[in-house]
Amino acid sequence: MTVQSGKKPSATATKTNRRKMTQPRNNKGAGLSQAQLLEMYHLLLKCRLVDERARVLFRQGKFKGNHYSAVGQEAVTVGTLYGCQPSDWVGPSHRDMVAALVKGVPVKLIMAQLYACVDSPDRGKSTPAHFGSPEHNIITPASTIAAQWQLVTGVALGLKMQKREGICFAYAGDGATSTGAWHEAVNFAGVHKLGIIYVIQNNLWAESVPLRLQTAAKNLADKAVGYGMPGVVVDGMDLLAVHKAAQEAVRRARAGQGPTLIECKTYRWYGHSEIDPARYRSQEEVAAWKKRDPIPLFEKQLAELGISAGSVKKQFEDEINREIEEAVAAAEASPYPDPAEAWDHIYAE
Numbered sequence: 029m030t031v032q033s034g035k036k037p038s039a040t041a042t043k044t045n046r047r048k049m050t051q052p053r054n055n056k057g058a059g060l061s062q063a064q065l066l067e068m069y070h071l072l073l074k075c076r077l078v079d080e081r082a083r084v085l086f087r088q089g090k091f092k093g094n095h096y097s098a099v100g101q102e103a104v105t106v107g108t109l110y111g112c113q114p115s116d117w118v119g120p121s122h123r124d125m126v127a128a129l130v131k132g133v134p135v136k137l138i139m140a141q142l143y144a145c146v147d148s149p150d151r152g153k154s155t156p157a158h159f160g161s162p163e164h165n166i167i168t169p170a171s172t173i174a175a176q177w178q179l180v181t182g183v184a185l186g187l188k189m190q191k192r193e194g195i196c197f198a199y200a201g202d203g204a205t206s207t208g209a210w211h212e213a214v215n216f217a218g219v220h221k222l223g224i225i226y227v228i229q230n231n232l233w234a235e236s237v238p239l240r241l242q243t244a245a246k247n248l249a250d251k252a253v254g255y256g257m258p259g260v261v262v263d264g265m266d267l268l269a270v271h272k273a274a275q276e277a278v279r280r281a282r283a284g285q286g287p288t289l290i291e292c293k294t295y296r297w298y299g300h301s302e303i304d305p306a307r308y309r310s311q312e313e314v315a316a317w318k319k320r321d322p323i324p325l326f327e328k329q330l331a332e333l334g335i336s337a338g339s340v341k342k343q344f345e346d347e348i349n350r351e352i353e354e355a356v357a358a359a360e361a362s363p364y365p366d367p368a369e370a371w372d373h374i375y376a377e
């Protein structure tokens with residue numbers, strides 16, 4: 029059964045209850061304290077600013093390869109990963125470079141990866157979109173769509189067999205759900221009750237393929253029924269709704285009750301990558317989704333909880349931009365690894 033989650037927040041708080049809610053205790057704040065809500069807001073802004081900067085750097089020719097922007101999808105990343113533990117594992121897709129920020133990775137490492145610097149976690153080996161970091165339990169994205177879910181599922185099986193702490197978060201798009209690898213992974217996790225939160229970022233497009241040519245199913249989360257796990261549909265622009273759905277999935281995973289499939293209805297503002305002008309979709313469609321920008325939506329929710337985002341926004345943006353500037357300067361000053369290193373970490377020694 030698919031559960032619908034993420035209805036729009038109800039009535040605006042009155043002045044009196046707004047004052048009372050400076051430490052939100054009710055359900056509207058998803059059980060989060062004011063400090064936690066502001067931390068989420070900071071992360072939302074950080075994901076946006078780092079991703080936008082990566083787009084500019086790529087177009088300036090500062091790094092090679094490509095960039096797959098997730099601008100517009102930040103509420104999915106922050107909402108699902110906020111509160112994850114260092115022992116948890118993340119399997120991002122090609123679009124989820126900024127997921128690393130929520131896992132606590134400094135911007136400096138991400139820029140080092142984009143520039144293929146000697147100090148990037150993989151020492152310049154992977155394509156820039158494929159950020160992984162063993163130190164942070166982030167699995168380098170597999171280029172083959174949905175193969176990443178098989179890798180994450182394998183990690184979850186390993187954690188279970190070795191009785192190790194931690195759960196896994198796996199990310200993929202709507203297009204990935206049509207591949208055999210996707211179904212094999214989800215089926216296996218259902219059978220073995222693995223601790224995984226599977227997150228589908230349904231942004232309506234897989235490169236130029238629209239969702240209507242991808243599936244006849246009403247909701248992608250309905251596919252969960254076939255694999256014996258809960259399937260949840262959530263408004264992927266609503267940070268608190270995503271977080272609430274994810275927290276229930278996290279609770280199940282930590283309790284050994286198995287995986288959950290969460291479908292987040294979202295949208296990528298830009299083309300599939302920076303070399304895609306996205307002429308296959310209408311300007312009206314893009315404009316309609318931009319109106320549902322997750323950042324102002326969250327600012328409105330904060331206001332309803334008596335928290336003024338406006339009073340901290342500039343300070344947050346300044347802090348983040350400073351970190352970005354330092355990271356870019358470090359990456360530009362850092363050399364490529366020695367070409368002889370290309371053979372390292374390929375064969376067991």
Ligand SMILES: Cc1ncc(C[n+]2csc(CCOP(=O)(O)OP(=O)(O)O)c2C)c(N)n1
Pocket residue numbers: 121122123171172173200201202203204205207229231233234235300
């Ligand atoms: C098996 C396979 N087929 C095709 C590709 C090329 N490819 C890379 S991303 C992508 C689109 C994926 O769409 P979706 O899963 O919806 O994720 P999104 O890019 O929208 O985040 C394709 C076709 C690939 N990497 N692997």
Ligand SMILES: [Mg+2]
Pocket residue numbers: 201202203229230231232233234235
């Ligand atoms: Mg897609």
